[in-house]
Amino acid sequence: MKAVVAGAAGGIGQPLSLLCKASPLIDELALYDVVNTPGVATDLSHISSRAKVTGFLPADDGMKKAFTGADIIIIPAGIPRKPGMTRDQLFNTNAGIVASLVKGVAEFAPTAYLLIISNPVNSTVPIAAEVLKKAGVFNPKKLFGVTTLDVVRAETFVAGITGEADPTKLNIPVIGGHSGETIVPLFSQATPKFEIAGDALEKLTYRVQFGGDEVVKAKDGAGSATLSMAYAGFRFAEKVIRAAKGETGIKEPTFVYLAGVEGGKAIAEATGCEYFSVPVELGTEGAVKATNIVGDANEYEKKLLEKCYEGLKGNIAKGVEFVNTPPK
Structure with missing residues (x-):
């Protein structure tokens, strides 16, 4: 199993690379970034775990060397959010970075599972899809937007309320997109069940939706949610690898392209969105089946979903337009 982290020298990339290096599921780990990857790779290579680590820069066909033969490519590359900055304000810079990297994926590793972490995910996943389509290698079952941090936050925050010592024992579906009001936690479908209503429910919902702002503020301008995102990114990657x-x-x-995944058509019809995050069964071919839990939302959650659909459609269209009508 060869894994690649593209953007490996960054705030998410380094801890994500460490988690990958520590995993017994990975035999080869290639790191790619525009700076510092040889040093990061050398540092990680001293760890006594299974994966052999190499680091590449753009020079000397570095991207080609890093990506060739990859089974899974994880992209956390991009600039971080700063205080007061929305995910949308990250768009132009991160969109260009993702498009460039996905062109490399299309050329050097077209059959790899591709996991997009770079924000804004609501737009960068459609960008990746459009780039892959233009290259004639788009496989919607192997393209994933990583929204696991929203699930991780929901588990953590609910455990803090219920007193559950191990948050991973909770199952809380979080659907929609991966920014602000497009994030919709379905607490009514949590297992085990727990009761929450009124102001407490609204505060909990808001905290899951805007947890990233909480981190940005706490870091006082020095960064965004890097460590928790690295954990969430690895948690999802590990599940993809285990399924593979x-x-x-x-x-x-x-967050997947619904038309390309079994069960996705009904979700697209219900939401009016081409892309949506829902529970997806994973297998050797990638996304096996999307589960439609939208219709089971309660009245409070349905109101949240209406706002989600509105915002998400615009985000998706923005990503598609970036590739098909590039900014001048």
């Missing part, structure tokens, strides 16, 4: 190796019964919310 033949493990069955793995399901996780992820």
Whole structure:
């Protein structure tokens, strides 16, 4: 199993690379970035775990060397958010970075599972899809937007309320997109069940939707959610790898192109969105089946979903337009 982290020298990339290096599921780990990757790779290579680590820069066909033969490519590359900055304000810079990297994926590793972390995910995943389509290698079952941090936050915050010592024992579906009001936690469908209503429900919902702002503010301009995002990114990547190796019964919310995944058509019709994050069963071919839980939302959640659809449609269109009508 060869894994690649593209953007490996950054605030998310370094801890994500460390988690990948520590995983017994990965045999080869290639790191790619515009700076510092040889040093990061050398540092990680001293760790006594299975994966052999190499680091590449753009010079000397570095992208080609890093991507060739990859089974899974994780892209956290991009600039971080700063205080007062929305995910949309990151768009032009990060959109260009993602488009460039995905062109490399299309050329050097067209059959790899591709996991997009770079924000704004609501737009960068459609960008990746359009780039892959233009190259004639788009496989919607292998393109994933990583929304796991929203699930991780929901688990953590609910555990803090219920007193559950191990938040991973909670199952809380978080659907929609991956920014602000496009993030919709379905607490009514949590297992085990827990009761929350009124102001407490609204505060909990807001905290899941805008947890990233909480981190940006706490870091006082020195960064965004890098460590928690690295954990969430690895958690999803690990599930994709386990499924790729033949493990069955793995399901996780992820932002996918609905028309290309079994079960996705009904979700697209219900939401009016081409892309949406819902629980997806993972298998050797990638996304096996999307689960439609939209219709089971309660009245409070349905109001949240209406706002989600509105924002998400614009985000998706912006990503598609970036590739088909590039900014001058």
